[in-house]
Amino acid sequence: MRKFAVEQMVKITRVSLTLPQELLDELDRSLKAQNYSNRSEAIRDALRDFLASYKWRHELKGEIIGVMVLVYEHDVRGLTDTLIDIQHSSRGIMSTVQHVHIDAKNCLETSVVRGSAGEICKLVDRLGALRGVKQAKLVVVK
Numbered sequence: 001m002r003k004f005a006v007e008q009m010v011k012i013t014r015v016s017l018t019l020p021q022e023l024l025d026e027l028d029r030s031l032k033a034q035n036y037s038n039r040s041e042a043i044r045d046a047l048r049d050f051l052a053s054y055k056w057r058h059e060l061k062g063e064i065i066g067v068m069v070l071v072y073e074h075d076v077r078g079l080t081d082t083l084i085d086i087q088h089s090s091r092g093i094m095s096t097v098q099h100v101h102i103d104a105k106n107c108l109e110t111s112v113v114r115g116s117a118g119e120i121c122k123l124v125d126r127l128g129a130l131r132g133v134k135q136a137k138l139v140v141v142k
């Protein structure tokens with residue numbers, strides 16, 4: 001009841017977005033399993049997670065060590081070349097890359113990253129924003 005009252009005061013803006021049908025189907029199946037009543041509520045929660053993750057990364061300070069995980073579609077034009085260029089130009093941060101072919105379309109790469117939190121965050125942001133990259137996650141161990 002209270003939540004409803006609070007939402008009444010929030011300015012709501014309608015946006016449209018384009019999604020691959022496969023992703024939308026997966027979202028709808030997941031919403032049913034999680035008892036969401038509509039897509040908008042689920043997408044708002046997903047966006048809050050995305051923003052919380054961004055905020056967490058950008059609050060990291062000093063020297064860190066961790067693992068970066070990338071999931072991407074290898075057949076997106078130019079993507080693998082771009083990834084290799086970025087890996088070569090960030091040798092100080094990323095020294096090893098393990099590559100797994102998940103299926104015919106998708107690849108998983110894990111890299112140990114070590115260096116300044118700011119530079120590592122920039123790298124994760126840059127990789128995550130590339131077309132064809134589905135996930136770019138950072139796990140910090142120290």
Ligand code: NI
Nearest residue numbers: 074100101107
């Ligand atoms: Ni692969």
